[in-house]
Amino acid sequence: MFRSFNKWYFGALAFLLFTGSFDAQAQGEGLFKSKCATCHQPHKDGTGPKLFQVREKWESGGAKEGSLVKWVHNWQAAAATDPYAEQVSKMYPSAMSAFPELSEEEINSIFDYVDAQPDPATVVAGPTGGDTGMTEVQEEGGFSWIWILMGAVFLIVIVAVGGVRRQLKSVLNEKEGLPTKEDATYAEELRSWAWTNKIYVGIGSLVVILALLVAGYRELGNIGVVEAYQPSQPIDFPHSVHAGVNGIDCRYCHNSATKSKSAGIPTVNVCMNCHKQVSGRTPEQETKIKAIYEAAGWDGTMYSGDTKPIKWNKVHVLPDHVYFNHSQHVTVAGIDCKQCHGDMTKQKETARVVPVSELNKVEGNIKLTRATLTMGWCIECHAETGISDGPLDGKKDGYYDEIHKRLMDNDKKLYNKYLEDGKVTVKELGGWECAKCHY
Template sequence: MFNMGNKGLFTFLVTLFMLTAFASNAQEGESIFNSKCATCHAPHKDMTGPKLFEVRQKWEEGGAMEGSLYQWVKNWQVAAATDPYAKEVADWAPSAMTTFADLSNEQIDAIFNYVDEQPLPGAGGGESAAGGEMVASTNTQENDLGWIWYILGAVFLVVIFSVGGVKRQLQELDEDAGKEIKVGSKAWMFKNRKYIGMVGLVVVMAGVTWLLVGLNQVGVVTGYQPSQPIAFPHDKHAGINGIDCKYCHNSANKSKSAGIPTTNVCMNCHKQIQGEGDQVEKIKKIYKSAGFSPEGGGKYSGETENIVWNKVHQLPDHVYFNHSQHVEVGGIDCKQCHGDMTKQKELPRVVPVEELNKIEGNIQLTKATLTMGWCIECHGVKEVSSGPIEGKGGYYDEIHKRLLENDETLYEEYLEDGKVTVDELGGWECAKCHY
């Protein structure tokens, strides 16, 4: 017999056991939902499949046969063939549901228990579009040379007045030839002609320097950031969601071009992910391009529309660059040239070399991004192999063979620093990069 104290303790232990079992059941339901259901279903909104919140109650009120919902999850075709209500659900969307014959009724209940616990999303909730205000810029290279114009303007004024004074002095000297030249304000230029010559020399050198600095900026597009039809948030996709660069730019490691992802690549995820808040309008543009309507589980109309993206990294027509050669063979990380896209909140741009140098693991360079000097500098320090290149296969075996056949001493010199750099394999030869 239990006394009151024992009964209280027994009740507490039973309650604790039930709460523990319920928590364990909900945790199991969450795990199964995320691994098997979340691709096509959401608790509170229709996706590829219908929303699952209180789905057991919905099936019961709809007149479904007992146990039909369990059969639907395990094999929807069997349920649709034996239950009229299940047949109506099957006609709701053209997408065929995956069968889960391995799930028990208890596991299916755990999934629905977890779903029914999910609160309704708050009004206007959801994350705001990444990156804040997207700024479009023009192809304008700003620099700090403005002050030179003011200095040169002042120097030119001095030179103009000085030349005018010298001319008048020479005219007077010509008229007064043979006479004693009186020292006055009109004669000081002639008297100090050595100093005037030195000033003129400085002016000429300054002009030549300014001209060379200006020519050095031709074709430099650091900071170039064109507008785009969709303000794509790289920090959300590559940063928060951890999507690898090569999933979207899938030809970077096997082609000359990294490629711009097609709408179909976007739809791999966004057929289910419809966005919240400001994201909805961006995703609608993807749907319009794909000819897709998310209503009723999603349908394609067949009416597609191209999205015209603006190219960011422009190279001259006479320059050859191969992504696969750098990514696959050279092992260059995307962040070396494009910056850390996991933190890129604004539209893609040509990242200044000063910012690239702040990224951990990047090769430290000094020349402006996308210039010839930038490439040559990298080729001079980037190693393509540490130690001997024999036995590495393909390109490296051929280089090894040529070095040994031509001059073993030359090969030994290449390995004096314990590595083979790009320039040692011909990376500084003009024809490697220019047509």
Template sequence: MFNKGNKWLFALFATLFLMTSTSSFAQDGEALFNAKCATCHQPHQDMTGPKLYEVRKKWEDGGAADGSIYQWVKNWQVAAANDPYAKEVSAWSPTAMSFFADLSNEQIDAIFDYVDAQPMPSAGGDGGAVADAGGAQTSQEQETSLGWIWYIIAGIFVVIILSVGGVRRQLQHIDEDGEPQVTYGDEIKQWIFRNRKSVGVGVLVIVLALIVGLFLQLYQIGVVTAYQPSQPIQFPHDIHAGTNGIDCKYCHNSVDKSKSAGVPTVNVCMNCHKQIKGAGEQVEQIAKIYEAAGFNPEGPGAYTGETENLVWNKVHSLPDHVYFNHSQHVVVGGIDCKQCHGDMTKQKELPRVVPVEELNQIEGNVQLTKPTLTMGWCIECHGEKEIANGPVSGKGGGYYEEIHKRLLENDESLYEDYLEDGKVTVKELGGWECAKCHY
């Protein structure tokens, strides 16, 4: 088997394969838990969320519907609507859990596996707990040492191949004095030369694999789905924009004029809340507005002058190297807020980055597949969406007629290409050019 010179290539591939395959699964459970759940959950202690140790068993014993726990992690609201057990769990605390629509069932299992493998930290638990902790300890050790075994096997594999090659080399090249004449380096060079075609292909494949790997890593940078930070006031969009029909622009008043939509100052809230003091549970939240505005609601109401800043946490946030302009999309593109932010008139909870699967369920939205706010998402829509006053069919304002005329005069065949599918997409006007979106 080792007579063929291809052993080198084979060894290299085998090592590479083993390294990539092990590193990708070693990462799963622990990394996912730390990245997504550890802010609110611990294995053995209640924090913002309940302890997660053996939670799958707990749900099963508690009579939860099959698969309900996975639905819970992806979107607890859906789970609570479909499964009475999940609904009970959702009452555990007033804090709501985030959504993790991007996690697969396998990844969720990996998280729970990791949690269940965490030893009980307490000393002096009862016998059962100690035995449990012992069992958990060994299974965790097995899991981590398993990763190392692969590296060791790969190492041994390479050593065996090298030494088999070495023995053969010595047998072949011994002269009368019994001294080897050809050095390792020489033989490697000769072998590379003899097999230059397969070496070339091999190197190409490895380089391509590295580049693809690098890009896949890059695409993970800054991608957060269903992000829903806490806010200083539980501001309900449904009551304001829905029930009371307040226009988005009343509060986000720069959305049709500038790059950013803007978040209202406390004075905007006071336009109404000077009078609306709320009842019951509302009083506490509305009192925070008064605190920030420096307003004493007692009696006729008076400003005290002691104001405080309301620090809203930004929900939708693109990296600094990206240029995104609201007025361009809302006014020129004629796109509804729903397309990108979901239906805020029905949003009871705090605002969040709505996962693309949910955006797709809203009537009239362009159907997209890439996660919301990622580059793929912007690009995909620019490839699908017609510019508002698109085709030449006569409708549309002067601006676009001008563009069509210019295109036609410039290069008629290119213009025909553009119109082949009967529409002019954002892409065809340059919406895929890096510099349009990147500073």
């Protein structure tokens, strides 16, 4: 009995370690999204071919061993040494980039991730099919459920097999005339087994508890964080056409950003300033712009008075207990909209929350690490940014120099620690005080 408990016990531990490969999946996902997703999708051809089960494809196509990894490192080198790879390299007009920095393990984690993606054509049918934000959430949610399900099945199997064993054993004992030990319940056997193996059990439990704590902590950190959130909108309003091609200033439509707490969304009247004349050149544009006319009650020559405001869905949403003020950041601190919203002049689709990894790529932005719109994001920036980096100092009229001098003259010891790095950060000014941001 003890031996078999041992087997189950170490089996369960192995299973837990196995679920640790879940992390490798997350690694694959990160790598795929940051390095490959611009050209490849799991199930659809794009700039590059779809990657679903590409390892199997290469193997059955007769590629040399290790050739696929070589391909990702440097496709030209692979094409030079493997006829199959050479054939693949002629498939598409455009060429792939080289990724010499990826290890074999990382490359396989990418393919593992890709192969674990369900085909959206079969998974999400029906009205939500076109909504990319939703399908993504569903795919990811579905994936972790598989693990929970597998764990449950595993437990049931342990208990069931254990029960059968007990019965067999008592039948066997009965046959040989031994005492059947009917009174030793399952729990008692488990307890006495745990007692004799207390060191292993102790270490095992510690590992499990730690793992659960770490997982729980990570999950908590992600509650409510939806980076790249992009709700659907009543009209497909492209910022690229307005703020980009036509060079309309952000403030023309979000004119309260410099003066007040919120940036504001333009009313339909603002749209009509131009769209009374601009009705679109293509049928596609015309149908989109017709929705503006309907909202404004405009029939092409006059207003009917029958208006229906456009119900834009809010993209950036902070919880009610947080206070954020645009003018404090845009006007006082002189921070560009790009720092927090990315380059909207290139946004062809409707607006979205831009993940911090993309914000970091925008030229001139302060690089941050925490997810956009989380508390970590706000306070990280407050710890890094000097208030005197703002336009008040940009005037170079000595405003801040004067204050620094006065502070130093006044009480050197007290203020020196703030000024020794040459700048006063928002944090040092109180930008980490809870009440500054929380009602």
